[in-house]
Amino acid sequence: MKIATYNVNGVNGRLPVLLRWLSESQPDVACLQELKAPSEKFPEQAIFEAGYAAVWHGQKSWNGVAILAKKKYALTEVGRGLPGDPEDEQSRYIQAKVNGILIVCLYLPNGNPAPGPKFDYKMEWFKRLNTKAKSLIKLKTPVILTGDYNVVPTELDAYKPERWVNDAVFFPEPRAAYRRLLKQGWVDAIRQLHPDEKIFTYWDYFRNAFNRDAGIRMDHFLLSPHFKDRLKCAEVDRHVRGWEKTSDHAPVWIEISEK
DNA sequence: ATGGCATTTAAAAAATGA
Numbered sequence: 329m330k331i332a333t334y335n336v337n338g339v340n341g342r343l344p345v346l347l348r349w350l351s352e353s354q355p356d357v358a359c360l361q362e363l364k365a366p367s368e369k370f371p372e373q374a375i376f377e378a379g380y381a382a383v384w385h386g387q388k389s390w391n392g393v394a395i396l397a398k399k400k401y402a403l404t405e406v407g408r409g410l411p412g413d414p415e416d417e418q419s420r421y422i423q424a425k426v427n428g429i430l431i432v433c434l435y436l437p438n439g440n441p442a443p444g445p446k447f448d449y450k451m452e453w454f455k456r457l458n459t460k461a462k463s464l465i466k467l468k469t470p471v472i473l474t475g476d477y478n479v480v481p482t483e484l485d486a487y488k489p490e491r492w493v494n495d496a497v498f499f500p501e502p503r504a505a506y507r508r509l510l511k512q513g514w515v516d517a518i519r520q521l522h523p524d525e526k527i528f529t530y531w532d533y534f535r536n537a538f539n540r541d542a543g544i545r546m547d548h549f550l551l552s553p554h555f556k557d558r559l560k561c562a563e564v565d566r567h568v569r570g571w572e573k574t575s576d577h578a579p580v581w582i583e584i585s586e587k
Numbered sequence: 588a589t590g591g592c593a594t595t596t597a598a599a600a601a602a603t604g605a
Contacts, residue, residue, distance in 0.1 A: 337604085338594055362604085364595060389595050390603070438605055478605075497605060532605065533592035546605085576593080576605085 329427065329584050331357040332565075333474040333547055335435070335530075335577035339363040339392070343371055345574050350378050353565060355581055356398050357426050359433035360384075361476045362575075363392025363419075370394065385409070387419035393433045393475070395424045406430070412456035420453070430464065434475035439496030447496050450478070454505040458512070461550075465512050470554035473514065476577065477548050479506045481516070484526060485545035497546060509550070517549035517562040517582045529564055530577045538569050547580045558584045 332355035336342050339360065350358065358380070363370065367386035375382050375396060383405040384394035397403040403426055410421040420435040434457065439450030464471045479502045483489040492498035510516060518527055528543025537543065549562060561583035569578040 341594060362594090364603095438603085440603095440605060492605090495605060530605080535591060537591095544605085573593095 329357075329586070330355045330581055331359075331431070331472060331474070331549075331584065332579050332581035333359040333361070333433070333476075333549065334579035335361040335476040335547060335575060337362050337364070337575035337577065339394070340365050340369060340371060342573060342575055343374060345568070345571055347374060347378050348571070349565065349568050349579060350375075350380065350396075353579065353581065356401065357431060358396040359431065359474050360394040360396065361392075361433065361435035363387075363394060364390060365392055383422060383424050385419040385422045387417075391419045391435060393419060393422045393435050395422060395426075395431055395433050397424075397426045401426050410434075410453065410456050410460060412459060413452070416453075425469075428470065430467065430469045430471045432464070432471065432473045432475075434473065434477070436476065436478045438478045439499070439502065442494075442496035442499055447499070450496060451501055451505065454502060458505060458509050461509055461514065462512055465514065465552050467552075471552040472555075473550040474548065476546060477506065478546055479503060479548075480544045480546055481506050481519075481548075484524070485528075487526070487528065487542045487544070492544065497544065513553050514550040515553070515555065515559075517551055517559055518545070518564075518580070520559060521562045527564055528578075529580055531569055533576055547577055549580060549582050551582075555584060558587065560585055
């Protein structure tokens with residue numbers, strides 16, 4: 329079973345890219361972030377015609393997350409919105425059950441400029457995520473926490489770490505929070521299979537960053553211990569970042585075997 | 588050290604991203 333995550337950076341503005349990638353990659357499940365569209369403007373029809381059912385949580389202009397699954401699967405949403413702050417209106421979290429797996433699709437706040445209120449929001453959100461994750465990992469159900477974490481976990485995950493030291497994605501606090509999350513028992517799928525490789529999932533639009541491979545790794549797959557012997561493959565669809573009118577992120581995917 | 592690009596909203600320029 330192939331499961332992917334992709335920060336699309338505008339689900340309508342980049343619909344041709346999304347459809348091209350779905351058609352080529354054929355993931356069984358795809359988690360999308362940064363829809364940048366209200367729920368009523370989600371391109372449900374086009375995605376259905378591409379072979380996918382979907383659940384989504386949109387928001388006007390910003391954020392927005394969705395989970396797609398091939399029609400042969402039963403896709404059931406089992407919650408949206410990260411608990412812990414009733415004031416938080418941003419659409420950054422949705423979870424669904426597919427093929428006996430609990431899939432969590434998240435878009436962690438970026439946090440720039442840092443320090444500041446946006447960085448504080450990021451850290452509060454991260455804290456709430458870790459609280460939620462702690463209860464999820466106790467479940468009997470296998471769980472996948474995937475999406476755009478807006479965190480560069482280690483120096484190996486940036487082409488030039490010193491260039492990112494003043495950026496919220498590389499600040500010590502979110503990196504520490506990510507380490508605390510892993511300590512609960514989650515496995516970073518890319519690092520599990522590629523412990524020493526420089527692997528990026530994001531290249532900015534400036535300075536020809538993609539062609540220079542000046543990227544960072546911020547989109548992650550975290551697996552509950554149930555997947556210990558089931559993880560077969562974890563890769564980045566790097567070439568998608570080279571397409572016309574593409575997102576600044578590339579899709580990431582894993583292949584897992586049936587139990 | 589700055590600015591480089593690209594989106595959405597809405598009708599020009601601002602906000603956001605990372």
